[in-house]
Amino acid sequence: MAREILPHESRVRTWFARFRLSHDEVDELLQEAYCRIALLDSVDHITVPHAYFFSIARNILLRRLKRQQIIPFETVAEIEGFRDDHTPSPEDLVSTKIAYERVLALIAGLPEKCRRIVELRKIEGWSQREIAEHFSMSEKAVEKQVWLGVRAVRQAWDRTEQQNDALLLTLERTAARRN
16 A cells, blocks of 8 residues: 555645545545555555545545536546546557567577567566676677667568558558548
8 A cells, every 4th residue: 555555645635626625525535546546455456556545435436426416517527537648448458468479570580699688688587688698698799689689670670560551551542542
């Protein structure tokens, strides 16, 4: 709780302030959110704690506003449409996963020694010194292999992007001709 949720309290307070809530109301809402989290039997299902906290706070505020007699429709729509800017959307997550898999595939196409050095350095986080000792080579040689590998991956990525752009342009022209 102290490490994963408390650091985000100020952002939730700022967000609550947009709805012209008093300091006491904000404290009460936050206390209720903390209580709900504390009452959970397990937190194993929570993969993104700060997003979970924002979600609980948002739902508590929504319930409270819906119980009021008169509330502006825009307020409810804004709250229901709220998305924590620090939490990636599902589309962003999928896009990132696809890009990561593409990069891994491009790295897999490198020559064996270069591939392994790039994997150790860029994916597994080994230092140049560790890699040099592992392969019994100089740090300068490791640096050169990493540079060559990264350059090859960038060039392959750029070629793929250009091919995708050309294909998209062809598809757009074909669709335009049909219309």
